[in-house]
Amino acid sequence: MPEGEEKICAVCGDRATGYHFHVMTCEGCKGFFRRSISKGVCFTCPFTRNCTITKAKRRQCQACRLQKCLAVGMRKDSKVPPGRALGWAGASAVQGSRLARHRAGLVPCSGSWLAGP
Amino acid sequence: MPEGEEKICAVCGDRATGYHFHVMTCEGCKGFFRRSISKGVCFTCPFTRNCTITKAKRRQCQACRLQKCLAVGMRKDSKVPPGRALGWAGASAVQGSRLARHRAGLVPCSGSWLAGP
DNA sequence: TGCGGTTCACAAAGTTCA
């Protein structure tokens, strides 16, 4: 990370505190991502899965917040670099149950709130 | 919460206990709003739909109290700032039945006690 | 020294009962 580089959370735009799960994020998104992934929860967006995530609104839609976390590349370090770079379809190449992959931050939860391409 | 913000209920002026349904309100208006919305009730103002809502009088007209709740922005979570900012007409863009929108705190109940502009 | 994990006080939603 080049010095003097802005420390801005890639998820919500709040002040970031460093790299967390491979992405520059704030303490809030760091904790949110860890809690979400470790519990294997599935959130549901009450709208159209395109809520804007800002510091002020990040608590209002967990589904879109988690979606954004994954979209910017957050993942548990566990194993193979995700197929995410190839789109969600690529992630299915990774071994393990879907839930296991979900917990590793490789895939969103089973299709309910994020349609793969 | 903005620092030094007054802890006054935006609906009735009583002492507020924090943000409830996105608005700084007292325990009474918090409970009243949840009960009203979750049950999808329709109140009718016995007067001209412009009753003043104060701590002392808030119990006297449920229709106007609920109208005031909506006017100051109270809404069930999981609902983005509705079309309310655009007037009631804008809310009709929100998907779902009118009752669903009503229960989400997006629209008043069907025209009986609040005439849209 | 940076980052994952833990702790814990706090905010807000729901519940109870006089």
Add this chain to the structure above:
DNA sequence: TGAACTTTGTGAACCGCA
């Protein structure tokens, strides 16, 4: 109806290991 209470998620501050 609403004061008091329970429940759940949040995030700032820590802690400890590379």
